[in-house]
Amino acid sequence: MSEKLVVVGQGAAGLPLAMRAVEAGFRVVGVDTDEWLVKRLNAGEPCDGADESALAAAHASGRYTATAGYADAADFDVCAVTVPVRMRGGAPDLGALTDVGERIAPLLRPGATVVLESTAYPGTTEEWLGPLLEDGSGLAPGEDFHLGYSPARREPGNPRWRLANIPRLVSGVGPAALERVTAFYGRLVREVVPVSSPRTAELAALLETAFTHVNTALANEVSLFAAQLGVDAWEAVEAAATRPFGYLRFTPSPGLDAPCLPLDASLLPWRVRRGGDRTFRLVELANDVNEHMADEVVARLGRALNRRCRSIRGSRILLLGLTPIEVPKALCRLGARVRAADPRASDLLLPAGIELVEPANAELARADAVVVLSGDDCFDYDRVQRASRFVFDTRDRCRGANVERL
Numbered sequence: 001m002s003e004k005l006v007v008v009g010q011g012a013a014g015l016p017l018a019m020r021a022v023e024a025g026f027r028v029v030g031v032d033t034d035e036w037l038v039k040r041l042n043a044g045e046p047c048d049g050a051d052e053s054a055l056a057a058a059h060a061s062g063r064y065t066a067t068a069g070y071a072d073a074a075d076f077d078v079c080a081v082t083v084p085v086r087m088r089g090g091a092p093d094l095g096a097l098t099d100v101g102e103r104i105a106p107l108l109r110p111g112a113t114v115v116l117e118s119t120a121y122p123g124t125t126e127e128w129l130g131p132l133l134e135d136g137s138g139l140a141p142g143e144d145f146h147l148g149y150s151p152a153r154r155e156p157g158n159p160r161w162r163l164a165n166i167p168r169l170v171s172g173v174g175p176a177a178l179e180r181v182t183a184f185y186g187r188l189v190r191e192v193v194p195v196s197s198p199r200t201a202e203l204a205a206l207l208e209t210a211f212t213h214v215n216t217a218l219a220n221e222v223s224l225f226a227a228q229l230g231v232d233a234w235e236a237v238e239a240a241a242t243r244p245f246g247y248l249r250f251t252p253s254p255g256l257d258a259p260c261l262p263l264d265a266s267l268l269p270w271r272v273r274r275g276g277d278r279t280f281r282l283v284e285l286a287n288d289v290n291e292h293m294a295d296e297v298v299a300r301l302g303r304a305l306n307r308r309c310r311s312i313r314g315s316r317i318l319l320l321g322l323t324p325i326e327v328p329k330a331l332c333r334l335g336a337r338v339r340a341a342d343p344r345a346s347d348l349l350l351p352a353g354i355e356l357v358e359p360a361n362a363e364l365a366r367a368d369a370v371v372v373l374s375g376d377d378c379f380d381y382d383r384v385q386r387a388s389r390f391v392f393d394t395r396d397r398c399r400g401a402n403v404e405r406l
Contacts, residue, residue, distance in 0.1 A: 002027050002063065006073040008100050009082035010037060010066055013117060013152040015050045016163045017080055017188070022058040024187045029073050030066040041066035048344065070103045078113045078184055079104055081129075082152060085120045092121060094128060101129055105136025113146040113180045116198075119205050125149040125198035126173060142174035148181035149198035151205035167191040171201040210283050215250040217286035220293050223252035223406055234396045234405055252406050254297040254373055254394040255290065255324030294326035297406065298334070301369060301392050304404050308390065310368055312336050318367035320359060320384065321374020328354055339363070343378050361387040372397055 002025050007018045010032040018030045032038055037047065044059055046052045058064035065072065073079070081104070083096040097118065104114065114133060116125050125148070130141045141147035150170045155161050168189045172178030178194055186192050195201050219237060226233035233252055241249040302312050313335035319328055322342045331338050332353040340350070341359040350356060357363055359379060364370055364387035372384070375395030385391055385398040394406040 003077040004029070004075060006031060006076040006079040006104075007082065008032075008079065008104070009084075010034075010041060010047075011082065012048050012154065012156070014080070014082035015041075015047060016154070017082065017117070017152070018064065019050050019054045019058055020163050020188050022061055022064045025063075026078075026187075027063045028058075028065075029076070030064065031068070031070060031073055032066065033068060035068045038066045038068045070107065073104070074107050075109070076107065076112060078115065079107075080115045080117055082117045085118050085124065092124075094124075097124075097129065098132060101132030102136055105133045108133060108137040108139055108145055110139060110144050111146075113148065113177070113184060115148045115150050115181055115184070117150055117152045119151060119209060120149075120202055121206070122199040122202040124202060125171075130173065142177060146172060146174075146177035146180040147198075148172040148177050149201045150181060150185060151201060151208075153208070163189065165190050167193050169193050169195055169201045169204055171195050171198045173198060210286075212250075213290065214282055214286045215248065216253060217289040219250040219252045220289050220296075224296060232405075251396065252394070253293065254327055254406065255294045294324050294330065297327050297371075297392075297394055298330045300404075300406065301331075301371060302334075304390070304392055305369060308368075315368040316366060318357070318359070318363060318370045319354075320370065320372045320379050321376060322350075322354075323374060325351065327371070327373060339367070341379070342374065343376075359384065364388045 005021050005026040006029045007014045007021070008031045010018065010030040014030065014032075018028045021028050030041065040047055041055065042065065044052065044055045046055065081097070081100055083100055085097055086093050108114070114129075116129055130147050133145070133147065134140055137145070139145050148171055150168060153166045153168070154163070166189065168185045168191070170178065170181045170185050170192055171194070172181045182192050182194055195204065222236065223233040226236065237249065237251055240247060298312070305311060305315055312331060314337070316337045316339070317331055319338065319340040320342075322328055322340050322345050328338055328340060329351050332351065338353060339355045339357045341357055345356055361383070364384060367388065368390070370384060370388040370391045372381070372391065372393040372395050375397055381397040385400045385403060389402060391398050391400070391403045392406075393403055396405055
């Protein structure tokens with residue numbers, strides 16, 4: 001009989017892992033506390049992390065089921081935990097991870113493997129999750145069961161990089177655990193990169209997150225001042241990107257594509273402060289810049305409408321994409337009539353005051369402003385530019401006399 005994998009969390013990290021594991025021959029139980037999501041998954045409806053065909057193939061195999069409880073998780077060989085560790089009130093909120101640990105612990109058997117995938121501060125696996133599992137099971141990590149850490153890596157909207165072809169960092173509490181975790185992910189991904197300890201892998205994951213966060217902040221900071229200098233920020237970014245060494249291309253954005261990014265990056269300054277007098281100033285400054293970009297988008301849009309003898313209040317604004325969510329919320333508070341086109345959005349999850357629509361030509365033409373927020377390839381940006389009276393583009397997807405870029 002095939003090995004049994006339990007994936008706790010069926011969101012953007014856990015669901016792709018579950019689908020790939022089914023392809024690799026595992027029997028997979030996906031656990032998620034969101035009962036509505038569980039119903040959708042078991043009905044084969046597409047969700048973030050898996051399209052309809054992937055879910056259909058998983059169900060056809062007979063080796064995937066989603067559940068909101070842990071009864072079906074018993075007798076697992078491997079358990080991957082993907083629930084988030086977030087900052088709340090200036091410190092990590094380990095509530096979700098604690099709940100999972102307490103529920104998984106009674107199900108642990110000698111020889112089983114538990115892997116944490118969530119972005120976490122260095123020490124989370126060994127100092128927090130390990131003792132939780134030991135207290136609840138009576139089994140010791142590194143002796144009776146295997147405990148490891150392997151951070152999930154993903155780039156939303158990039159079809160080139162999928163779970164199977166992204167190199168995967170793996171670590172374990174002791175040599176035997178590292179061997180088990182390496183073997184598990186070796187069945188799922190093309191390249192496995194073992195490191196010496198969970199702490200090393202946890203720090204590496206935070207370094208990756210901080211790198212994206214800080215460089216996005218740099219691009220955003222440039223965009224804030226480029227207009228004052230009479231310079232097109234996007235042209236400057238593209239010009240700098242022609243340097244073949246020592247430079248990676250990051251572009252301005254209305255906020256971070258992954259809302260969890262600033263929260264994940266903040267785990268590192270918190271851990272540094274906890275260990276001594278030092279602070280991680282670079283990440284903290286990046287937080288400040290990136291957190292205010294949504295405000296900058298709204299302010300720039302307001303000034304653009306003012307030049308057209310309109311104000312945000314009462315204007316009909318069509319958003320292409322809903323991320324960052326702070327932008328539509330702010331526009332609603334300021335009295336705009338906000339409509340949005342986003343194929344991944346649901347009416348049930350929309351903020352109050354926003355209507356979900358299709359970006360047909362008539363809808364584009366009626367809008368006082370069309371705001372490109374997402375930059376997803378699902379939109380025909382040439383048609384958007386032609387059909388719209390005015391486009392405020394935060395993603396550099398449109399060109400034309402009626403287009404203003406962030």
